[in-house]
Amino acid sequence: MKERLEGLRGEALQELQHVETPQQLNDLRVKYLGKKGALTEILRGMGGLSAEERPVIGQVANDVRAAIESVIDSKQDAFQQAETNNRLLAETLDVTLPGKGLPSGAIHPLNKVAQEIEDIFIGLGYTIAEGPEVETDYYNFEALNLPKNHPARDMQDSFYVTDDILMRTHTSPVQVRTMKAMNGQTPVKVICPGKVYRRDDDDATHSFQFNQIEGLVIGKNIRMSDLKGTLLQFVQQMFGAQAQIRLRPSFFPFTEPSAEVDVTCVQCGGKGCRMCKHTGWLEILGCGMVHPRVLEMGGYDPEEVSGFAFGMGVERIALLKYGIDDIRHFYTNDLRFLSQFGRM
Amino acid sequence: MNVSYKWLNEYIDLSGFTGAELAEKMTRGGIEIDVVESRNKGVTGVVVGYVKSKEKHPDADKLNVCKVDVGTGEELQIVCGAKNVDAGQLVPVAVIGAVLPGDFKIKRAKLRGVESQGMICSAKELGLDEKMLPKDQQEGILVLPASTKIGTPIVEVLGIDDEVLELDLTPNRSDCLSMIGVAYEIGALTGREVRLPNATINHSSVRTDSLVSVTVSAPEQCSHYTARYIKHVKIGESPLWLQNKLIAAGMRPINNVVDVTNFVMLEYGQPLHAFDADKIPGGRIDVRLANAGETLVTLDDQERKLEPHMLVITDGVQPIGLAGVMGGASTEVTGETVNILLESAKFDGGTVRKTSRQLGLRSESSVRFEKEVDPDRVIPALDRAASLIAELAEGLVTEGIVEAAAAEAQPSKVAVSLNKINGYLGTELSRLEVQTIFDRLHFGYELSDSDVFTVAVPTRRGDITRAVDLIEEVARLHGYDNIPTTLIHGDVVPGSLTKPQAIRRELRKRLSDAGLHEVVNYSFTGPARTKLFPALAEHTHAVSLAMPMSEDRSVLRKTLIPQLLETAAYNRNRKNDSAALFEIGSVFHTDEEQLTHLPQEKHRFAALLTGNRSEAQWNAKAVQYDFYDAKGILETVFAALGLTASVNYEAAQPEHFHPGRTAAVLIDTAKGPEVIGYVGQLHPALQLEEDLADTYVLEIGLDLLYELAGSEIEYKVLPRYPAMQRDIAVVVDQEVAAGKLTDSVWSIAGELLESVRIFDVYTGEKLGAGKKSVALSLIYRHGERTLTDEEVTELHGKVVAQLEQSFAAELRK
The missing domain is CATH 3.50.40.10 (Phenylalanyl-trna Synthetase, Chain B, domain 3)
Structure with a gap:
């Protein structure tokens, strides 16, 4: 019986060598190891063996089964490996074909820049105040120390609706409204963003409609040096830590002293280039200490409190920040323009 | 004000400053100089010459041959074409080697065979602005006064060896609309003395x-x-x-x-x-x-x-x-x-x-x-x-x-203390420093023991009336650069956005992330545009500008959509046929024919979709925008604001919208549902007028949303018991709104219904004309226990029965 078992092993291993398909392998598994297979057939004769022979033959039978199984398993693995390889090969994609992107639009560059500026001031403890775009002459001019017939009104020719109602020429009326709403309380720390309107012929640097962000701070002992410090913080967050500011004396009816503020040229870093007309500086905002008349009209006693105010054009900052050549692009809304601002 | 450097030098010593240096100094002191322009536009080598004789050119009718003395002892022969040239005149002569503006070099030349050793010049050829010339100098050569010295460089004679400073004056500094005023300003900046002109009158005996x-x-x-x-x-x-x-x-x-x-x-x-x-x-x-x-x-x-x-x-x-x-x-x-x-x-x-x-x-x-x-x-x-x-x-x-009417002009007195100056500016100026500044300004003052300056302001400086005006003078002459940089004293308060601001930012972010481009349009438009979409204009009248720049920018917009249409057409004309645009902005209305109060100013949100939602790609066909894309924008917006449950859509036929493809948008308020806007397809007739392809638009008011939105997120416990899904398809008349079917399902299934989803709508011959099949997927769930098959079957039966009864629905098998 031992010989028959050994013979079976030899025959099976011999036959397994020539297996080529998983089907053939399975057939041989059935043929040798199946319930009705050759090995079972031989072991049926175990009953006729002596008690001494039985464990010996049993051991041989197990060895034969293990030997055949091991070859079948390894063949099986090889077939599976090959099948997997074939499948992966068949599934290979052209990874250079474009993906199915998520849709992407864009926030308008003016609002993108305005939000950035707002966030800087929110971080400095400011709240945002808003007001109407159609204003009364009182809030737009008179309460800002610009009585009727004041020569400075020429500086900002306006769109009137009636003798007393006009398109606001700056967001300063929001400052007046804020002061009145505060009822003499301090501190006031607001910025006022929004659209403003001035009678200007449109060209590459002028638009009759544009956006401003103005700031107002009122409190006890607010000094001009605080204004300088605040603006320096702002420009360094907006334009980078290397940015410096330079104040030049100027005139606004609602502030005194007043200043125009230049920032280190964003293009050349102050070395001088075409953009800054070789001065190293770019004018970006106007500011000053709140005029006592304006404080009085806003319900404050200029002997008790002081304040500063500043204002900038969002278009101007956006032009500088992105190197845009023509302010009119902001209002023609060409998709080829807008789509350039849909990223961080 | 244009200030000649040479002329200014007559009132104050400018030595040591070039024009550019002076300009910089003045600009930094508060008088902005736009440009410093040289008066000499490029003239060298032109001198005064005396025309000794003039003879006709032998071969040219219009030319003269002149003999000219330019003071060198040598007589020059110059051919000149000017009509007015004549013997006995003193004229500007560009000799050989001279240069005229435009880098025009004068060389020895032969004109029609006659040698010419230079050129007699007109004022224009010397670079003078024609508009500034006396009438008789605008044509022909420039004839100089008889007293002019032969051989003198012309730049000296004409005073163009000079620079002009263009002052860009702010309205408060009208004192610098005069040479003397500018001289005082420079005196204040430099500490130099001003020299005033004097007038001596030898009058007659007649009174x-x-x-x-x-x-x-x-x-x-x-x-x-x-x-x-x-x-x-x-x-x-x-x-x-x-x-x-x-x-x-x-x-x-x-x-x-x-x-x-x-x-x-x-x-x-x-x-x-x-x-x-x-x-x-x-x-x-x-x-x-x-x-x-x-x-x-x-x-x-x-x-x-x-x-x-x-x-x-x-x-x-x-x-x-x-x-x-x-x-x-x-x-x-x-x-x-x-x-x-x-x-x-x-x-x-x-x-x-x-x-x-x-x-x-x-x-x-x-x-x-x-x-x-x-x-x-x-x-x-x-x-x-x-x-x-x-x-x-x-x-x-x-x-x-x-x-x-000789009113006495009194110098006004203005007082300011040293403490106030330093407290206001954040500086630490000494009494002496402030005294020096007032002295240089030629402001007289009295100084009290407590360092209060009482300044007698000269009448030329009418802009100085208050203490801050003096502080400003101190600040600008001390130099803004010398004011320190400090931070505000006092409590730090946190800044924040208001709710409306936060909502607008959320919308911008959501919509741009969803593929829409934000636009900003002008608030001004033409009167005809305000007649469009009357259902979106809350009040009767538009607001008109008193003096508009043009007809198409003469009134304030009443709605946002008309300009979105213009933006889409603009882009379409530039081969961008597909556009997904939105705008958040103000519109303006009034009930008054003649404005006496500020008009209503409302924040609106509007969007426009036209062309393809996605272009054809290697793995997908192009998909066009449709009504449901537009409606989906609103759904996304309301979901973002936590308002989904408060919003309903009803078929509507407002003017300029497609009558079969437009919905009114309603929001529940304490007073009941209110229409806040519309979403729909543009009416085909308007679409044609606007030169657009199929276009979908929406516009809603934001004011109610500011009020209703923004409830805090409330967490709901995740379901612990299984759900049961039942799908049904019903055949109903075409006119039956799907929304009514789902409303009905909700009203019957009530609390045990978790969701109902319309997963198919089908029309076809098999169903018969005027019929459609709507397939619904219902999910039932109880929060506290497992539902039994029997109770779901019973409830679902009621749902079906209700649909059959209310909408004559037939269950599709």
């Missing part, structure tokens, strides 16, 4: 008041009127030094009398006017307000209709001048004028401003009066001009000034 009488009937508009009389003047050209100065300042020389009035105006900032005295009957002057209906022909030969707010100079009867704005034609100084009545006055700035604006007449004179002239210079300027006219026009000044 002025025997020839002239002056009254002021409108003293509020004219606080001082003075006049002098100059007899026997000879009207003629001004000397070159005077012409050159006027040209440098940007004024055209006219004749010696007018030139002097302009020169003194530039020098003192005090406008003057010269009348032909013989045209004023009886030498009578009365200053009064114009009468209604009066007219005046001004110097520019225009007839002006006068109004009662305008101030006029009259001869006691008729207006002969528009005070401070322009003289009258009838009393103009001409070549025949013999006697001059010279006016120097202080007219009210507001009055002059109003008149000049209304008549559209701005002059060098009106600009100065508008900003209030220095009352202390009325008489010095009058005397200076009278003495110059006497000198240059050989006239004789009569004795005395005739004046009226």
Whole structure:
């Protein structure tokens, strides 16, 4: 019986060598190891063996089964490996074909820049105040120390609706409204963003409609040096830590002293280039200490409190920040323009 | 104000400063200099020559051959084409090697066979601005006065070896509308002394008041009127030094009398006017307000209709001048004028401003009066001009000034303490530093023991009336750069956005992330555009501008969609057929025909979709936008604001929308549902007019959303018991709205229904005409226990029965 078992092993291993398909392998598994297979057939004769022979033959039978199984398993693995390889090969994609992107639009560059500026001031403890775009002459001019017939009104020719109602020429009326709403309380720390309107012929640097962000701070002992410090913080967050500011004396009816503020040229870093007309500086905002008349009209006693105010054009900052050549692009809304601002 | 460097140097020593350095110093001190321009546009080697002879060119009719002496001892032969060239003239000669503007080098040349050793120049060829030249110099070669020295470089003769500083003055610094004012400013910046001109008048024995009488009937508009009389003047050209100065300042020389009035105006900032005295009957002057209906022909030969707010100079009867704005034609100084009545006055700035604006007449004179002239210079300027006219026009000044309404000009006193200055600026200036600044400004002051400066402000600085005005002077002369940089003392308060601001930011972010591009349009539009989409305009009237720049920007927009249509068409014309746009902005309405109150200003959100939602790709076909994309935008917005459950859509037919493809958007409020806007397809007729392809638009008001949105997120426990899903398909009439079916499902299944989803809508022949099949997927779940099959079956049966009953629905098997 031992010989028959050994013979079976030899025959099976011999036959397994020539297996080529998983089907053939399975057939041989059935043929040798199946319930009705050759090995079972031989072991049926175990009953006729002596008690001494039985464990010996049993051991041989197990060895034969293990030997055949091991070859079948390894063949099986090889077939599976090959099948997997074939499948992966068949599934290979052209990874250079474009993906199915998520849709992407864009926030308008003016609002993108305005939000950035707002966030800087929110971080400095400011709240945002808003007001109407159609204003009364009182809030737009008179309460800002610009009585009727004041020569400075020429500086900002306006769109009137009636003798007393006009398109606001700056967001300063929001400052007046804020002061009145505060009822003499301090501190006031607001910025006022929004659209403003001035009678200007449109060209590459002028638009009759544009956006401003103005700031107002009122409190006890607010000094001009605080204004300088605040603006320096702002420009360094907006334009980078290397940015410096330079104040030049100027005139606004609602502030005194007043200043125009230049920032280190964003293009050349102050070395001088075409953009800054070789001065190293770019004018970006106007500011000053709140005029006592304006404080009085806003319900404050200029002997008790002081304040500063500043204002900038969002278009101007956006032009500088992105190197845009023509302010009119902001209002023609060409998709080829807008789509350039849909990223961080 | 254009300031000649050389001229300015006559009033203050400018040595050590180039024009550019001076400009920088002034700009940093608060007087902005726009440009420093060289008056010499590129002339070298041009000298004064004497034309000794002129002969016709042998071979050219229009050319002359001149012999010219340029002071070198050698006689030059120059061929000249100018008609006006003649022997005996002094002319500018560009000799061989000279250069003219435009880098034009003069070389030895032969003209029609005759040698020419240079060129005789016109004023224009020397780079002078034609508009600034006296009329007789605008054509032909420039003929110089007989007193000019042969051989002198022409740049010296014409005074173009000079630079002009263009001052961009702020309205408060009208003191720098004069050379003397600028000199004082530079004195304050440098500490150097100002040299004032002096006027000496050798008057005749005739008394002025025997020839002239002056009254002021409108003293509020004219606080001082003075006049002098100059007899026997000879009207003629001004000397070159005077012409050159006027040209440098940007004024055209006219004749010696007018030139002097302009020169003194530039020098003192005090406008003057010269009348032909013989045209004023009886030498009578009365200053009064114009009468209604009066007219005046001004110097520019225009007839002006006068109004009662305008101030006029009259001869006691008729207006002969528009005070401070322009003289009258009838009393103009001409070549025949013999006697001059010279006016120097202080007219009210507001009055002059109003008149000049209304008549559209701005002059060098009106600009100065508008900003209030220095009352202390009325008489010095009058005397200076009278003495110059006497000198240059050989006239004789009569004795005395005739004046009226002579209000005393008092220097105002303004006090400020050293503490206040330092507290306001954040500086630590010493008493001495502040004293030095006031001294340099030529401001007199008294200083108290407690360091309070009481400053007597000179009348030339009418802008200084309060302590802060003095602080500003200290700040700018100390230098803004020298003010320290500090941070605000006091409590730090956190900043934040208001709810509306936060909502608008959320919308911007969501929509741009979803593929829409934000646009910003003008608030101004044309009247026709405000007639579109009337259902979106809350109030009747649009707001119109009083003086629009153009018809298509004459009213304020009432809705946002019309401009979105324009934006889409603009992009379509640039081959961008697909667009997904949105705008958040204000619209304006009023119930008033004539505005007396501020109009309603409402925040709106609008969007537009046209063309393809996605373009064809290698793995997908192009997909066009449709109504449900537009509606989906709103759903996304309301979901983002936590308002999904409060919003409903109802079919609607507002004007300019597609009647079958438009929904009203309703939101639940305490007062019941309110329509906040519409979403739909553009009406095909409008689409054609606007030159667009199929386009979907929506617009909603944001004010109610500001109120209702933004409830806090409330966490719900995750379900612990299983759900049961039942799908049904029902056949109903086409007209039955799917939304009504789901409403009905919700009303029956109530609390056990977790969701209902429409997963298919189908029409086809099999169903019969006018029918559609709607397939619904219902999910039932109980929060506390597992539902039994029986109870779900029973509830679901009721749902089906209700659909059958309410909508004549047939269950599809």
